Amino acid sequence: MNDSLPPPPLTDELREQARRSPGAWLYAIDPFFDPEGEVPPYGVVGAWQADGRGEITGEFRRNPNYRPSPVALGYPEPSDPLDAAxxxxxxxxxxxxxIVPxxxxxxVIVAAGPGGGIPVFDTGEGRAAFVYTAQEHLPGELPEGATGWQRILGGDLIALLPPAVGVAINPSGPVGVILPPGDLRR
Known part of the structure; x- marks a missing residue:
């Protein structure tokens, strides 16, 4: 994932910083973090080196421990605290x-089945109820066998699900997660 993102652009601000700091390393910080604040090692994208004349050498050295944030990956602004988690x-x-707490x-929003039940779907990782944290995460069409949408408290949903059924949160959005049944009942 780290190598698939292009290096950050060289800006006039970076070039000016290089002119003021010959021989220094200029760090590119993930946009999730305030570059003037504390940045953990995994939040540093990489660095360019300024030569003795204060010019950027051109070679960008990637930080092998960098983890792209949701912001760097272009995820939409989280719709709610659960989506953010x-x-x-x-x-x-x-x-x-x-996530589970x-x-x-x-x-949350779940599909409604005939008679108001909650349909369960095969995810490839097991069976799960599809859960959406906000209206904007709903798919364009109802899942097969569903008759509509219904709102339910997540804790009530967990209590209603059979023991072998997990939950898929925002399965049709840009980022989701599948929680296996054991994680729901800890």
């Missing part, structure tokens, strides 16, 4: 431990 977990900026506390 999913995005941060998917990019390695968070462990994901907050957040899910239990918030209202």
């Amino acid at each position: 999913v995005q941060l977990s998917a990019t390695g900026y968070d462990t994901g431990e907050r 957040l899910l239990r506390e918030v209202e």
Whole structure:
């Protein structure tokens, strides 16, 4: 993932910084972080070196420990705290431990099946109910077998699901996560 992103552009501001700092390294910081604040090592994209005359040598050295943030990957602004936790977990900026507690506390949108039940789908990783954190994450069409959408508290949803069924959060969006049944019931 790190090597697939192009190097950041060389800006006039960087060139001016190089002129003021001959021989220094100029660091490119992931846009998730304030470059004037504290940046963890994984938030540094890489660096250019200024030569003795204060000119950038042109070679960009990538940080092998860099992890692109949701911002760098072009993910949309999170719609809510649960969506934010999913995005941060998917990019390695968070462990994901907050996802289930957040899910239990918030209202989510699920498909409604005939008679008001909640349909379950095969995800390739097991069976799961599809859960959407906001209207903007809903797919263009209802999932097969669904008759509409319904809102439910995440904790109530977990209590209703059979023991072998997990949850897929925002499965049709730019970033989602599948929570296996065991994770839901810890």
